[in-house]
Amino acid sequence: MSETENSDWLRPDQHTDNEAHESETVIDSAAAEAHPEIAETVAKIKALRQSIDNVDTAIVSLLAERFKYTSQVGVLKARAGFAPADYKREDYQIERLHRIAVDAGLDPDIAEMYREFVVTEAKKRHQRIADAGGDPGVLDVFA
Amino acid sequence: MSETENSDWLRPDQHTDNEAHESETVIDSAAAEAHPEIAETVAKIKALRQSIDNVDTAIVSLLAERFKYTSQVGVLKARAGFAPADYKREDYQIERLHRIAVDAGLDPDIAEMYREFVVTEAKKRHQRIADAGGDPGVLDVFA
Known part of the structure; x- marks a missing residue:
């Protein structure tokens, strides 16, 4: 499934969708063909989305x-009896990432x-490893 | 401030801290010196943390x-009258990132x-740009 198939054209929301999708921008190739300036905007958005997708792949x-x-x-901490958290x-991370940002x-x-987000998820996984006596296998293939 | 200064040594939680820090791993160089196996574990954790910090810099x-x-x-959508959301x-992104993961x-x-996380934050910023009539300046230097 390609990006092209998925979001080839966009048209401004006509507010005719159901409430849940009220503010959605939906695909409409006919509208874009009738309005060249819309087609140009859509082409620019598509190019930016490809760059966004590339960034997401890297991240x-x-x-x-x-x-x-x-x-x-987590395994090292569990086997040594260290606690998952380290304030x-x-x-240090808060100060460092603020500066980099x-x-x-x-x-x-x-x-x-x-x-x-990452520290919370890592700590949850450290706790699961500790609860399993230092066995990372509790996380299956996903650590 | 270096990582070394900040978390040079770790010791297992002794449960003597106050309640809020009960599960914290704290720094204690004396404990590590008395137990070479702890010092080795701490050295391994420090090396891994440097790699984690490098990953965070990249991300x-x-x-x-x-x-x-x-x-x-967001600017293109606001100027064309497109809505911030596009389900x-x-x-497409959900399926794609699942596969990459x-x-x-x-x-x-x-x-x-x-x-x-990123889509929610991007949509919030798109709405702020739309509310400002397509002016990304509402986000100051941060987009």
């Missing part, structure tokens, strides 16, 4: 590596939401 | 690029949480 691949690393940390480490031109609130 | 930098792209999409696009060895639930 999901990096998240896979991140959770492999944190799974290894000094978290303070500002340098990169990203709203630091987004960086902090990202950090909370 | 936050990519998130900065992603939000720059979605800001451009067919979201269905499985290929990469990442729990697909993590990929879906990531997708929900």
Whole structure:
């Protein structure tokens, strides 16, 4: 299934959909053909979406590596009897990612939401490893 | 402030902290010196944390690029009168990121949480741009 098949054309919402989809932008090739300026905007959005998809591929691949690393940390902590949480480490990460976000031109609130998300999920998995006596197998193939 | 200064040594929780920090792993160089096997574990965790920090640097930098792209999409949509949401696009992203996660060895639930996070934040920003008549300046330097 290609991006082309999925969102070839967009048309402004006509507010004729059901309530749940009231603010949705839906596909309509006829509208785009009738209005060249819409077709041009749609082509620009399509190009940007391809770049967004490429970024997402990179980020999901990096998240896979991140959770492999944190799974290894979880095993080491569980076997040594260390607790899953480490608040000094978290303070360090908060300060560090805030700085990187500002340098990169990203709203630091987004960086902090990202950090909370990955740290929360990593801690949940550390606890599951600890509960299983240091066996990462509790997470199956997914760490 | 370096990682070394921040979490040089870890010791298993002694459950003597206050309740809020009950499950925290805290720093204690004396404990590590007295137990070489703890020092070895701590060294391994430090090495993994450096890799985790490197991954976070890459991801936050990519998130900065992603939000720059979605800001451009937001401006194009607002000026053309398109709505912020596009559910067919979201269905496509869900299927695509699930597949990439499985290929990469990442729990697909993590990929879906990531997708929900970035799409939700991007839509909020699209709405703010639309409310400002297509002016991305409402987001200041952060898109």
